[in-house]
Amino acid sequence: MNVNIKDLIAALPQEQSEASESEITQEQLDQIFADLAQRPVPVGSLHRLWSVGELSTQIAFAYGVYWIRQWFVDAEERQRELLETNLRVALKMIHRLGYLRGAATKIGQALANLPSIIPDQVLETLDRLHWDAPPMHFSLLRELLSDELGEDAEKIFGSFEKDAFAAASIGQVHRARMKSGEQVAVKIQYPGIARTIDADFRALGALLFPARLGKDWEYTKSQFDEIHRMLKLEADYLQEAENLERAQALFQPADGIVVPRVYEKYCTQRVLTMEFLPGLHLGEFVATNPIQAARNAFGEKIYRTWARIYNAGFNYADPHSGNYLFMDDGRLGLLDFGCIQRFDAEERAVLRLSEELINGLDKLPQVLRRCGVPEEELGNEEFIGLMQESSNWIMEPLKVSGAFDFGDEDHFKRGVDIFSRILLKRHTRSHPMWIYWNRALYGIRALMYQLRAQVDVNAVLASENFFCRGGL
Numbered sequence: 001m002n003v004n005i006k007d008l009i010a011a012l013p014q015e016q017s018e019a020s021e022s023e024i025t026q027e028q029l030d031q032i033f034a035d036l037a038q039r040p041v042p043v044g045s046l047h048r049l050w051s052v053g054e055l056s057t058q059i060a061f062a063y064g065v066y067w068i069r070q071w072f073v074d075a076e077e078r079q080r081e082l083l084e085t086n087l088r089v090a091l092k093m094i095h096r097l098g099y100l101r102g103a104a105t106k107i108g109q110a111l112a113n114l115p116s117i118i119p120d121q122v123l124e125t126l127d128r129l130h131w132d133a134p135p136m137h138f139s140l141l142r143e144l145l146s147d148e149l150g151e152d153a154e155k156i157f158g159s160f161e162k163d164a165f166a167a168a169s170i171g172q173v174h175r176a177r178m179k180s181g182e183q184v185a186v187k188i189q190y191p192g193i194a195r196t197i198d199a200d201f202r203a204l205g206a207l208l209f210p211a212r213l214g215k216d217w218e219y220t221k222s223q224f225d226e227i228h229r230m231l232k233l234e235a236d237y238l239q240e241a242e243n244l245e246r247a248q249a250l251f252q253p254a255d256g257i258v259v260p261r262v263y264e265k266y267c268t269q270r271v272l273t274m275e276f277l278p279g280l281h282l283g284e285f286v287a288t289n290p291i292q293a294a295r296n297a298f299g300e301k302i303y304r305t306w307a308r309i310y311n312a313g314f315n316y317a318d319p320h321s322g323n324y325l326f327m328d329d330g331r332l333g334l335l336d337f338g339c340i341q342r343f344d345a346e347e348r349a350v351l352r353l354s355e356e357l358i359n360g361l362d363k364l365p366q367v368l369r370r371c372g373v374p375e376e377e378l379g380n381e382e383f384i385g386l387m388q389e390s391s392n393w394i395m396e397p398l399k400v401s402g403a404f405d406f407g408d409e410d411h412f413k414r415g416v417d418i419f420s421r422i423l424l425k426r427h428t429r430s431h432p433m434w435i436y437w438n439r440a441l442y443g444i445r446a447l448m449y450q451l452r453a454q455v456d457v458n459a460v461l462a463s464e465n466f467f468c469r470g471g472l
Contacts, residue, residue, distance in 0.1 A: 002377055004096075011443055022270060023070055023373075025034075025105075039092060039303055042097040045202060046108045049366065049373070064155070081349075085323075095426060121301040121464075122450050124412075130143065135163075135164035135167035135172045136164075136167075138163070138164075138174075138191060140186050140191065141190075141191065142271070143191075144188065144189070144191050144270060144271075145202075145271060145285075146231055148266065148268040148269075148271040149266060149271060152213075153176070153186075155187075156266065156338075157176040157177060157178060157179065157184075158176075158177045158178060158179040158180075158181070159176060159177045160174065160176040160186070161174050161175045161176065162174070165187075168322060168336075169189065170189060170193050170235055170338070171188050171189040171190055171237075171272075172187070172188060172189050172190070173185050173186065173187045173188075174186045175219065175276060176190065176273075178263070178463055183275075183276040184263060184273050184274060184275060184276050185273070185274055185275070185276045185277075186259070186266070186271065186272070187237065187271070187272040187273075188271055189235065189237065189270040189271070190269070193235060193313050194232070195234040197228070197231050197232060197235060201224075201228045217431065219427075219428065219429040222432045222433055223428070225432070226432035226433070226435055226436070227435060230317070230341070230436060232336065233339075234338035234339050235338075236338075237267060237268065237269060237270055237271060237272040237338075238268065238269050239338070240272055240336075240337050240338040240340075241262045241264065241267045241272055241274075243314075243337035243338070243340045244259060244260065244262050244274065244337045244439075245262055246312075246314075247259045247309060247314075247334065247337055248260075248261065248262075250306065250308050250309065250312055255301075255308075256330060256331045256332060257301055257302060257304065257305055257308075257331065257332050257334065258327070258331050258332065258333045258334065259334050259337075260274040260275035260276070260277050260333070260334075260335070261275040262274050262275075263275075266317075271426070277325050277327070277333040277335070278325070278327065278328075279304055279325030279326050279327040279328070279333050280325065280420070281321055281322060281323060281324070281325065281326070282325045282326070282447065282450060282451065283321060283328035283450075284326075286450065286451065286452075291365050292452075292454065293455075294330075295451050295452055295453045296403070296453050296454050296455060298326055298330075298332055298451065298453065299331060299406065299448055299451055299453025299454070299455045300453075300455050301332040302319070302324065302332065302444065302448065302451075302453075303448075303455055303460045303461075304442070304460050304463075305332065305334060305456060305465040306319065306440065306444055306465065307460060308464060311464055311465070313342065313348065314340050314341065314342055314343070315342075315436060315437060316340065316440060317337075317338075317339045317340060317341045317437075317439055317440045318336065318338075318339035318440075319438070319443035319444050319447060320443055320446075320447070321447065321450070322336070323334070323335045323336045324447070327355065330388040338431065339436070341433070341436045341437070341440075343433070347431070347433045349369060350367075350370050350431060350433070351437075353366065353367050353370055354367045356465075357391050357395065358395055358398060361388055361391055361392075364384070364387060364391060365378055365384075366386065366413035368387060371430045371431040371434065371457070372383060372430055372431050373429055373430055374431070375427060376415070376429065377429060382426050383425075386421060386422055386425070386427060387427075388417065389418050390418050390419070390422065393411075393414060393418055394417050394441065396411065396460075397455075397457040398457055398458055401455055403453065403454040403455055404455060404456070404457055405451030405454050405455045406445065406448035406449055406451070406452070406453050406455065407448075407449060407451075407453070407454070409449075411449075412445060412446070415442065415445060416442075419438070421443065421467035441459055
């Protein structure tokens with residue numbers, strides 16, 4: 001039987017939602033958000049696992065169809081096909097991850113921190129998950145808010161907006177006004193979200209069962225447990241309120257860095273009421289085409305924020321575009337203090353030792369050994385070479401005189417490439433605290449790259465007294 005191969009290609013399924021424009025339209029997102037607004041968080045382990053598996057299959061199928069089609073079209077058509085495939089995948093991801101929320105949405109947020117690594121259409125869409133995820137209809141949250149605060153919102157606040165102005169992985173934020181007149185942001189946790197974290201990790205634990213037989217299981221388990229622990233902390237809004245108050249005490253008006261004030265009387269484990277801060281998120285700020293001096297000033301404040309908090313023994317472990325506000329008066333607003341890593345005495349000792357690498361890599365084996373890396377890895381030349389590359393990349397901004405250009409695409413790509421090779425080679429046997437330390441490091445570099453900031457890192461850290469103790 002003779003078959004025309006082009007007829008077979010044309011017969012490949014076309015999706016109804018296929019985009020024909022160069023970007024996802026607000027109408028498409030509105031349709032997704034309207035659907036998800038009426039859906040409660042699914043809490044069953046099997047249902048959530050099935051949903052993730054189904055998403056993976058849909059993504060693989062979409063790119064599989066593109067891979068076949070691209071061999072039978074010219075370059076211009078091939079580029080159009082790729083663009084449309086990226087758009088379809090982005091829509092599928094934000095719909096499914098927005099439905100699952102919780103740990104699943106965190107994965108989408110992590111992917112959004114990889115500019116120039118994943119397709120722009122997917123990146124720009126997933127970046128919305130940091131602050132503009134699909135919110136729930138207030139009718140699904142009303143009972144939780146009333147139970148937590150003891151009365152309906154209309155009785156507690158002078159005014160309360162039922163439409164959320166921001167939403168992310170664990171909760172959404174509503175604007176309100178206190179009866180005394182202050183404008184506040186009320187963060188309400190999605191009902192059942194804490195249970196989904198446990199459900200997701202039970203499912204992932206089952207998938208990891210074969211790893212129990214490998215030599216890396218002890219390290220894998222400790223890192224897996226650390227991620228689970230930190231996500232559980234993010235679902236505790238009383239813990240976040242405490243983090244906010246501690247952070248607020250670290251900054252003075254002259255710093256130009258603002259942490260919202262907490263209204264303790266209206267905070268519970270699942271509701272957080274804090275001062276409302278006006279401002280633009282990173283993408284919105286960059287879209288105004290700010291002058292380089294403004295980019296640099298905000299970049300310096302981002303670095304200073306991390307340094308000040310780190311100096312106090314904490315790690316602002318989730319630096320992404322949704323956690324910063326670029327205010328009209330030049331101040332930097334800080335949001336979301338749920339993901340704060342607190343270092344114990346042993347972890348602080350490891351960090352102090354690792355900071356000495358700024359003076360050279362002579363102590364690298366000692367640092368790695370203190371971090372729990374086994375001796376067999378220390379004798380692996382490939383591993384040591386990767387660790388040296390990683391350390392040099394981390395220290396690179398400190399090895400230039402004056403401002404370092406974080407907009408240098410080569411610098412950011414090299415860092416992601418090094419990190420990818422470390423993971424692909426499975427050189428991950430180390431202290432679990434480095435998971436969130438590295439997350440903060442790469443998150444800040446991604447922010448600075450997107451901001452295209454030029455910052456004298458040596459001057460910032462010197463002013464924060466890092467070098468007085470040989471710090472990073």
